[in-house]
Amino acid sequence: MLTLIWKDLLIELRTKETVASLLLLGLLLLVVLSFAFDPTSPLRKEAAPGVLWVAIIFAGTSGINRSLLREREQSCLQGLLLAPVDRGTIYLAKTIANLLFMLAALCVLVPLFIFFFNLPFVTTIVRLLPVLLLAVTGFSAIGTLFAAVSLQTRAREVMLPLLMLPLSTPLFLGAVEASAALLAGDPLGAVAHWLQLIAVFDLVFLVVGWLTFEYAVVD
Amino acid sequence: MNLSYLFAAYALVWVAVLLYVTSLARRGRELEREITELRALLAERDSRPADTP
Amino acid sequence: MKTKTSLTDTLLPPVTILVMGAAMYMALVGAPNDADQGPVQRIFYVHMAMWLATFSAFGLVGLASLLYLVKKTEVWDRVGRAGAELGLLFCTLGLATGSIWAKPIWGTWWTWDPRLTLTLVLWMIYAAYLLLRNLVNDPQQGASLAAILGVSGVADLYLINRAVYWWRGIHPAVVVNKEGGTGLHDPAMRAALILSLLAFFLLFTWLLRLRLQSARLQGDVDRMRDRLAPGY
Numbered sequence: 001m002l003t004l005i006w007k008d009l010l011i012e013l014r015t016k017e018t019v020a021s022l023l024l025l026g027l028l029l030l031v032v033l034s035f036a037f038d039p040t041s042p043l044r045k046e047a048a049p050g051v052l053w054v055a056i057i058f059a060g061t062s063g064i065n066r067s068l069l070r071e072r073e074q075s076c077l078q079g080l081l082l083a084p085v086d087r088g089t090i091y092l093a094k095t096i097a098n099l100l101f102m103l104a105a106l107c108v109l110v111p112l113f114i115f116f117f118n119l120p121f122v123t124t125i126v127r128l129l130p131v132l133l134l135a136v137t138g139f140s141a142i143g144t145l146f147a148a149v150s151l152q153t154r155a156r157e158v159m160l161p162l163l164m165l166p167l168s169t170p171l172f173l174g175a176v177e178a179s180a181a182l183l184a185g186d187p188l189g190a191v192a193h194w195l196q197l198i199a200v201f202d203l204v205f206l207v208v209g210w211l212t213f214e215y216a217v218v219d
Numbered sequence: 220m221n222l223s224y225l226f227a228a229y230a231l232v233w234v235a236v237l238l239y240v241t242s243l244a245r246r247g248r249e250l251e252r253e254i255t256e257l258r259a260l261l262a263e264r265d266s267r268p269a270d271t272p
Numbered sequence: 273m274k275t276k277t278s279l280t281d282t283l284l285p286p287v288t289i290l291v292m293g294a295a296m297y298m299a300l301v302g303a304p305n306d307a308d309q310g311p312v313q314r315i316f317y318v319h320m321a322m323w324l325a326t327f328s329a330f331g332l333v334g335l336a337s338l339l340y341l342v343k344k345t346e347v348w349d350r351v352g353r354a355g356a357e358l359g360l361l362f363c364t365l366g367l368a369t370g371s372i373w374a375k376p377i378w379g380t381w382w383t384w385d386p387r388l389t390l391t392l393v394l395w396m397i398y399a400a401y402l403l404l405r406n407l408v409n410d411p412q413q414g415a416s417l418a419a420i421l422g423v424s425g426v427a428d429l430y431l432i433n434r435a436v437y438w439w440r441g442i443h444p445a446v447v448v449n450k451e452g453g454t455g456l457h458d459p460a461m462r463a464a465l466i467l468s469l470l471a472f473f474l475l476f477t478w479l480l481r482l483r484l485q486s487a488r489l490q491g492d493v494d495r496m497r498d499r500l501a502p503g504y
Contacts, residue, residue: 142424149417153407162403163421166396167428170435177439197434204427212423215341215416221312221376228315228372229300232322232365236475239361243482250489257496264500 004085004093005100018067018098022105026059027112034116048117049179053172055109056102057139061161063105064098064143068151087214091144095209099140106132119183127182134195135175138202142168145209148216174198284481288474295467303464315373317464321472322366323391328476329359330394330425333401337422340415346491349415352422353405354483358476360398367391386437393432397425411494 033051037044071094110132114124142164150159165172178194188195299317306313332355340348370388371381382388401421408414 145420145424149404149420152413152417153404154409155403155407159404159407162396162400166393166400167424167432169393170428170431173435173439193438197431197438201428201431204431205424208420208424208427212341212420215420218413218416221310224372224376225312225314228369229318231368231372232318235361235365236479239479240482243479243486247482247486247489250486250493253493254489254496257493257500260500261496 004090005096017070018063018101019104021066022059022063022101023108025062026055026105026109029055029058030109030112030116045117046180048113048119049176049183051117052110052113052179053135053175055113056106056136057165057168057172058161059105059109060102060136060139060143061164062157063101064140064147065150065157065160067098067101068094068144068147069157072151087217088210090217091148091209091213092206095140095144095206098144099137102136102140106136124183127185128179130188130195131175131178131182131191131198134198134202135171138171138198138205139168141202141205141209142171145205145213145216148213152216170197170201174201281481284474284478288471288478291467291474292471295464295471298460298464298467303460304458306461309377312373312376314464315369317468318472319366319369319373320465321468322362322369323387324469325362325472325476326359326366326391326394328473329355329362330398330429332480333359333398333422334426334429337419337426340419341423346415349419350484350487350491352415352418353402354480354487356398356401356405356418356422357483358479360395360402362472362476363391363395363398367395384440386440389436389440390433393436394425397421401425 030051033047033054034044037047037051110125110128111121113119114121143160146163146167147160150156150163153159155162174194174197178191178198181191181194182188295317299314303314303317305311333352336348336352336355339345340352367388370385370391374383374385374388375381401418404421405414405418408417
């Protein structure tokens with residue numbers, strides 16, 4: 001499985017497509033959503049966690065779509081499927097690769113977010129770290145599975161958010177609520193239930209993805 | 220007196236259910252018709268000697 | 273299977289109609305007016321029934337999806353699809369009746385009431401399921417893909433429920449709960465509710481059978497078309 005992940009990473013390092021599109025879209029969304037709020041209005045501060053996660057989710061959706069689309073276009077998937085590799089392993093490898101891409105993009109997006117919303121730098125990162133890690137894992141897990149599903153449909157890229165987002169309600173609500181509380185200075189204990197929810201979500205979809213990925217890529 | 224809301228809610232439910240049932244029934248009739256047509260076509264084709272393998 | 277179900281087929285419609293008649297009577301006439309909300313409260317009886325149907329359908333879709341993935345027999349795909357259609361229908365009606373009820377009572381068409389929100393999310397999942405089925409070229413592939421969604425939905429349901437209730441700061445005691453805090457002590461009211469739930473459940477079952485029958489016919493048509501000319 002390590003080789004599979006390594007392969008994905010190598011391809012990405014050469015083309016930088018996925019991370020680039022993730023970054024750009026994320027940045028765009030952060031800016032546009034910032035425009036939605038009057039800079040002096042207190043609403044802005046309250047909306048901050050929401051803005052962050054909307055940007056992450058929509059950029060992430062696009063990024064994962066690209067990564068699987070590219071794989072399809074270059075028929076890598078066909079080649080992989082011919083090899084005697086367990087489908088579940090392919091899924092896990094792709095999920096981890098997508099996760100790494102998203103984390104890479106976050107390394108730029110989160111500082112930008114801090115910058116735009118004028119938050120304390122290190123404190124914010126330390127506080128948000130657990131939520132970021134947990135949520136992005138789950139996002140990658142459910143995203144990779146449903147990207148494979150949606151690419152088989154006629155509506156391709158539009159299908160992924162339609163499929164993913166309602167199901168990701170626990171993820172999104174959890175991430176935003178926990179982020180809001182953490183940014184306000186609440187201790188980790190106060191958001192433990194949200195973090196647990198996200199963690200369970202991660203687990204559930206990793207398992208579902210691992211078990212059902214093969215049905216999504218039968219060609 | 221809010222009775223209009225009550226009426227609206229119940230009416231909506233019943234109209235929707237009846238619409239669904241009628242569309243199902245219509246679909247069913249179309250399918251039955253299609254099946255008879257296809258059966259006839261199949262019977263006709265099977266009674267002919269095979270043209271091409 | 274066709275002859276074995278004929279007993280259910282003959283009994284179901286009249287029983288449904290009978291129970292439905294009793295339910296409607298109780299709901300609209302038999303049960304007393306609610307002390308606080310007045311006659312509008314009667315929407316509750318039909319609203320809860322929509323709720324029951326939606327969840328039954330959801331469970332059915334989840335189960336059928338799982339069975340399809342495991343067994344790959346067409347039957348389960350048909351059940352899944354029929355369940356999703358009916359689920360979407362009753363879910364829409366649930367949202368509509370809930371909204372119509374909310375307007376006079378709470379003064380607004382929509383509230384982010386956790387149950388309404390949950391129903392909205394479910395609605396989107398149902399809609400996605402049907403959209404997915406229709407947008408895939410190969411029907412067998414479409415069945416598998418939809419099944420993945422079906423299974424995911426059920427696996428996710430509890431989590432969505434928790435998330436939505438916590439979001440609104442409410443801790444859910446029981447998922448199926450009475451709205452508006454009405455105690456439902458009056459036996460006539462309880463009877464109305466139970467009859468209504470039963471009646472719509474029977475209706476749901478009846479519609480499901482009709483839909484499945486339609487799907488079976490469709491399957492026959494497709495098979496015959498294939499025999500006539502593959503790809504016709």
